[in-house]
Amino acid sequence: MRTPVTPFPLSRRLSEVRGSAIRDLLTLTARADVLSLAGGLPAADQLPRERIAEAAARALTDSASVQYSETAGVAGLRAVIADHETGRIGRPVAPTDVVVTSGSQQALDLVARAVLDPGDPVAVEDPVYVGALQVFQASGAQVHALPLDDDGLRVDVLAERLAQGFRPRLVHTVASFHNPRGVTMAPGRRRALAELADRYGFLVVEDDPYGLLAFDGVPPQPIAAHGERIVRLGSASKVIAPALRVGWLVGPPELTAAVERLKQCTDLCSSSLTQAITAELLSDTAWFDGHVGGVRAENRRRAHALTTAVDTRFGDAVVRSTPTGGMFVWLEFADGTDTTALLPKALGQGVGFVPGSAFEAGDTARTSAARLCFATYPGDLLEIAVDRLATAWRA
Structure with missing residues (x-):
């Protein structure tokens, strides 16, 4: 038996x-x-696929593309992303401000692990991006829901709760073409959210995989253009190909250093090959x-x-x-x-x-x-x- x-x-x-x-x-x-x-x-x-294949063939002529790389990402890709984010935010972003991750979902997970202790309050949009909810639940955080309307996150509701004593460690938002609601946060609310972060000392996680997909060709101005307490998450998945599994975060140096240390524990580094491919495609601005x-x-x-x-x-x-x-x-x-x-x-x-x-x-x-x-x-x-x-x- x-x-x-x-x-x-x-x-x-x-x-x-x-x-x-x-x-x-x-x-x-x-x-x-x-x-x-x-x-x-x-x-x-x-x-x-054909353009990716061409970039892959070129990348494979360099032995570094099949070797381990720096935990924070291949230097060439970090420089390209820094230029890309400089253009989006409207102020200089240095390559040292960038950490490359295995998709932006890993970036979100690493930020949560770097910032949150079990029991810490976080604010999310309701309805919420499911991947964010899972990350914050895994961190043991107390999740507080904030409503959305056609102009995005109700920043006025957040302001009222802050005035009443609510003190989140971070606020997560998919401000541009929200998943799942599809709405975009109004410019005035973006400025107000950055101001609240400065006043009350919380971190804003600006999750932005869709910003470049504006139908009129004019991406919404990032929240990070209005303040310093914002970490931006980006991804090649929606604008090039999901299988590359290349994401990134741009944030304050204390946070990027902490994230890099945690990433060492997670996967040592992201794929050198797909980083090299992504670097070529993002840097070819005419093609991209x-x-x-x-x-x-x-x-x-x-x-x-x-x-x-x-x-x-x-x-x-x-x-x-x-x-x-x-x-x-x-x-x-x-x-x-x-x-x-x-x-x-x-x-x-x-x-x-x-x-x-x-x-x-x-x-x-x-x-x-x-x-x-x-x-x-x-x-x-x-x-x-x-x-x-x-x-x-x-x-």
């Missing part, structure tokens, strides 16, 4: 981490018969600007196709966001449809989405909401996907 196996003990902290419904959905929506509007996946036909311009134009067309299809099939039955960039449309069903219950019916019709409940950070229920990604498919397939969703809803 086999001796019963004692369950392997796991940390108490792990029990606080909510699983990602989006990652779980990717397994279900990987079926060939399903059009998935669930993941934030760039369009496969927009990924510059043309490539991103093409992605923006195609995303604008796809967003229009999706929203037009939603308006045609659902009419007044839903209230939706109007994207001006990024990758997402947010729907709310006026009849109170439970989108979690709708999802299996939608999968049965061959379409996937993310129920709004996956993004809940506070007490506000999102049971009748859904996030749809318009970037993955061309317009004709988006229309078919919305048709399938409408069929499931009517059923």
Whole structure:
């Protein structure tokens, strides 16, 4: 007779981490018969595979591209990112202000580990970017939800709570083309948030993977342009290719030094090969600007196709966001449809989405909401996907 196996003990902290419904959905929506509007996946036909292959071939002529690199990142890439961020922020950024990470999700995790102790309060947007919620839960932080409206984070609500004694260690925001709501923080709120950070001494984590994807070609001015207590997170995933797994953070020197030390514990360094590829593509400004311009134009067309299809099939039955960039449309069903219950019916019709409940950070229920990604498919397939969703809803 086999001796019963004692369950392997796991940390108490792990029990606080909510699983990602989006990652779980990717397994279900990987079926060939399903059009998935669930993941934030760039369009496969927009990924510059030939240009990446050319850069990879050149990188492989240098033995350094297959060797370990500095923990903070390959010097050439840090210099390119510093130039890129200097142009975005409007003040000088030095290469020493940059730490390259394995995607911006690792950057967020390292910042949380550098700044937070268990029990520390953090403020997030509600609805929240799921990856941020998982990181802060894993850190043992107390998560406090702040509302959003069409102009982004309600900074006035944060100001009221600060005046009443709330003292967060950090405030996390996806200020430009928010995931999942798609809204963008107004310029006045950006200035006010930076001023509050200076006054009350908290850190603002400006998570900015979508800023360059403004449909009008004018990225919103970063919050970091207005203050010093801001760390910016960036990524090549949405503007070049996710598989490169190249992200970065730009922040105060005390923070970047702490993050570098923690990254040594995590993975020693990011891939030298993909850093070399990314450095070439980002530094080729003529190519990069043309490539991103093409992605923006195609995303604008796809967003229009999706929203037009939603308006045609659902009419007044839903209230939706109007994207001006990024990758997402947010729907709310006026009849109170439970989108979690709708999802299996939608999968049965061959379409996937993310129920709004996956993004809940506070007490506000999102049971009748859904996030749809318009970037993955061309317009004709988006229309078919919305048709399938409408069929499931009517059923």
